[in-house]
Amino acid sequence: MEAPANVVNLRRRQRGERDPVRTREAILETATQEFAAKGLNGARVDTxxxxxxxxxxxxxxxxxxxxxxxxxxxxxxxxxxxxxxxxLQLSDRDPVDGMKQLVQFTWNYFIQHPEFLSLLGTENLHRARYLKQSRRIRELHSPLIDMISKLIERGVRIGVFRPDVDAVQLYITIAALGFFYLSNRHTLSTIFGRELDTPERLATRGRHIEEVVLGYLRP
Amino acid sequence: MEAPANVVNLRRRQRGERDPVRTREAILETATQEFAAKGLNGARVDTxxxxxxxxxxxxxxxxxxxxxxxxxxxxxxxxxxxxxxxxLQLSDRDPVDGMKQLVQFTWNYFIQHPEFLSLLGTENLHRARYLKQSRRIRELHSPLIDMISKLIERGVRIGVFRPDVDAVQLYITIAALGFFYLSNRHTLSTIFGRELDTPERLATRGRHIEEVVLGYLRP
DNA sequence: TCTGCAAGTAACCGATCGGTTACTAATGCA
DNA sequence: TGCATTAGTAACCGATCGGTTACTTGCAGA
Known part of the structure; x- marks a missing residue:
């Protein structure tokens, strides 16, 4: 009995046994954790x-x-x-609901993917030196910008959003509101003397972010 | 002629000549640049x-x-x-003006002190391990929280701000809106294919941040 | 003016760590 | 079935880098 191709074998590999797909995958996954936890310079190849x-x-x-x-x-x-x-599939009825969904999607993605936040910080410490080398990433634009544009357009048309909102600025703003809280939670919680990543506190922050974005967008 | 005590001597120190205050200061200043540019692990003591x-x-x-x-x-x-x-001295007349001043102060401070942003990122990569060791920093609370509290209180009283705004959340939000843009400008500008730190773009972002915060605070 | 101590110098050291060498062996296919 | 290819192993290496040793010297206060 062999596992089908492209499916990662979960059985522990025996000494000498070959499984290039799984080996590569295991290295990549472990490296993601290591680089996220220690940064590029702090990460150890041996580890x-x-x-x-x-x-x-x-x-x-x-x-x-x-x-x-x-x-x-x-x-x-x-x-x-x-x-x-x-x-991400947004409600195509109410642009207010659509925007809430987009905001919560971003917030939840950040909560569930701390490695993304950390790697983003690391890459910026290195002035995007590696990202600039990757044509693949450079061309991988976020569809959220377009979604935000369309939501704003519809919201303005039916009079529930203010006019003259820049979609790129708002995209950055939505990311910023979640990123800063999560990325800097260690220093923030040390200074405030309270945990920031309990489920309740995360939910509170999520509500605040939504209120800020939607409050701002009111006409 | 000797320079008075506590004033840093600008003349280049000769070999063997002693100036402990200046030497210490020079090391600290250079180290700030090095740690901000390379992080804790990337920084080199020899450099x-x-x-x-x-x-x-x-x-x-x-x-x-x-x-x-x-x-x-x-x-x-x-x-x-x-x-x-x-x-920071805020206008004690109009809370709207006061809040604008506070937001712009934060934004400008971040623009003028990129080393603060970078060190904050580095310290969080290390899970605030060093900040936790410093009683001095832990007790150094930001006066902005109090200023924001008072502004909200006054604004709500005279009906220009919405009620039920949490001062700590808003403090984090104001910092977030500037921090993310500046701290991640290298990856953002690579993906958007345009510079983010020209004076015009910075001013545009500053205006957006103000609009978001004040827009949100409307009753 | 003497002197003890802090400031300063240069050369060195050992551990760490990214990367390599030299090799073995499993596997897919001609 | 045999062989080229490529996955996999273990031991090693040389550069880097944080930190130290061993020493000299300037200078404030007795």
Whole structure:
């Protein structure tokens, strides 16, 4: 009995046994965690090798070098959020409802994908040096901008949104409101002396973000 | 002729000549740039020594180790923003004007102090490990929270602000709107294919942030 | 003016870590 | 079935880098 191709084998690989797809996948997944937790400079190739149960040599075999592995992680992470965004189906009745859905989608995606937030921070520390190398990511535009544009247009037409709202600015704003809270929760919670990532506090923040965006958009 | 005490001597120090205040200060300033540019792991002690024209041994003399130097940089940077915040004098007439001033102050401070944004990111990558060690920083609360509370209170009383606004949430929101744009400008500008830090674009973002905050606060 | 201590210098060291060498062996296909 | 290909292993290597050693020297206060 063999597992079908393209499906990752969950059984623990025996010494010497080959499974290139799974090995590559395991390295990539472990590397995502490691780069997200430690940044590009803090991440250790040996740690990734050990935790993914792959030989260090395999990392160089599949990804060339540490930077190549990091770039692969970045591409996978960006591709994942773009895929999720494409899957977002907004209510086509009320633009107010549609905007709420979009805002909550973004907030929930950030909560569920802390590795995306961390890698974004790391990549910016490096002045987007790696992202600039990836034609694939550069061309992977967010569909949210278009969705926001259309929502604004419809909302303005039926008089529920203010005019003269820039879709790109609003896109940045919606991301910003969630990103800052989650990305800086360690320093913020230390200074405020209270946890920020309990389910209640996260829900409270989610409501606030929605109120800010929708409050702003009122005519 | 000697320079008075506590005033940093600008003349280039000669070999062997002593000036402990200036040496310490030069190391701290250079370290701030280095840690902001490269993060804690990417920063190089030798680079800091060379650029500050101090002997590497002096870094260990004054700050113990690399982490001690980083903590000193963090403390200095936090103290600086708190000092600036304390110096902020808001219009005591119109709460709308007061809030605009507070929002623009925050935005301008972030533009003028990119090292603060970067260090904040670095510190959060390290899960606030160093900030937690500093009693000084932990007790250095932002006066902005209080200012926001009072502005909201007055604004609600005279009917220009909506009720039920949480001051801490709004504080986080005001910081978020500026932080995200500036901190992630490298990835954002790569994907949008346009510069984000020209004076015009910065002014546009500043206006947007103000509109979002004041738009939201309307009753 | 003497002197103890802090400030300063240069050379060095050992651990870490990204990357490589040299090799073995499983696998798919001619 | 045999063989080229490529997955996989283990041991190793050299550069980097945080930190130290061993020493010298300027200078404030006795």
């Amino acid at each position: 990734i090798a050990k935790r993914s149960r792959a030989n260090k040599r395999m990392i160089y075999h599949y990804f060339g070098d540490k930077a190549g592995l990091y770039l692969a992680v970045l591409e996978k992470t960006y591709a994942a959020i773009r895929m999720a965004e494409i899957g | 800091i020594a060379k650029r500050s024209r101090a002997n590497k041994r002096m870094i260990y003399h004054y700050f113990g180790d690399k982490a001690g130097l980083y903590l000193a940089v963090l403390e200095k940077t936090y103290a600086a923003i708190r000092m600036a915040e304390i110096g």
